[in-house]
Amino acid sequence: MKRSIPFLIIAIVLVVALGVMWKMSSSSRQSNGPQPVAMPSPGSLPSGATPAHVRGNANAPVTLEEFADFQCPSCGAYYAELKKMEADFGDKLRVIYRENPLYPNHQYSIIAAQAAEAAGLQGEDKFWAMHDKLFENQSTWAEAKDKDAAVAMFVEYAKQVGLNPDQFMRELNGEAVAARIFQDGKRSHAMGVQSTPSFFVNGKEATGESWKPEGLRKMINDALNAQ
């Protein structure tokens, strides 16, 4: 009997370890099968910055709300996937972008969010142009030697997307920009966003397998089929 005790302990730890792994990743199972599509009730959550940054058909049946950080590598990697999804789903999908800078993990995340929001003050299309620029050049500006060098790059991007650089610089550290990031942050906190990028399809969070591009596509399709 005594000889079997260590093997019993090992077996118990193995079962517990596998159980913990299963529990931690169990949220991925939510993606298997049709999902009830839940819309956030307007009164229960902070609205985030208004008007929100929306790309796509304003009356699309499915809304994909993204909480992202311009300096987060996963967000940068996902950027191209989202572009493909937007093209594939066309008028059926609208995308909302929410600022969720993970500062100080990403040292230029806030100033990058400010750059995008300052661009947005010169037009919604300018926000998205800067949004694309920031993600497409993430590996360049993320390596800037300091904040001033990063800002210099952002000013260059601002010129490239047709912004007024003086106005851009004036508004970069302005209250309007700060307020928008703060409002998105309040919504992010209320919705329990823990990491970036986080996605919500018609208000339902994409977790586990659903977070991955194929899973997210399936979630969008399920939401479309539920209409």
Add this chain to the structure above:
Amino acid sequence: MISTPKSTAFSWTYLIAALVSLIGLGDAIYLTVQHITGASLRCTIISGCSEVLSSPYAQVGPVPLAALGAAAYFVVFSLAILAAFTYPLVKLLLKILLCLMFLTTLWLLYLQAFVIHHFCQYCLLSAAVTTALTLIVFLSSLRKKTV
């Protein structure tokens, strides 16, 4: 084949090593799940988790490095428990495995410091656990030899 215990003696040193390895196992399981789900982790103490965990060094082929770490910690736990119950031979296997893990830890610390230029707190915890395990097991052996 694991041989039977030499005696009814019990080694508390190896039991402590087994308990310490559980910390590493938990850390590695957490990182494995995060890797599989693909989210960018929020570092709570230091920055750099995203950079380290999304780097090409975070996986060996298709296998997340954290999953290999979890497997290694589980084997360490198993061997340490058997060693605690004074199964012979497993102590040697444990020492060999810990040597390999310690060398891997040094390599990963080098990558974080000089290649990726960022540190990840979960990886540093794992490095601390492996170092502690190595010290516990080898210092205990040295002490027994000198007694």
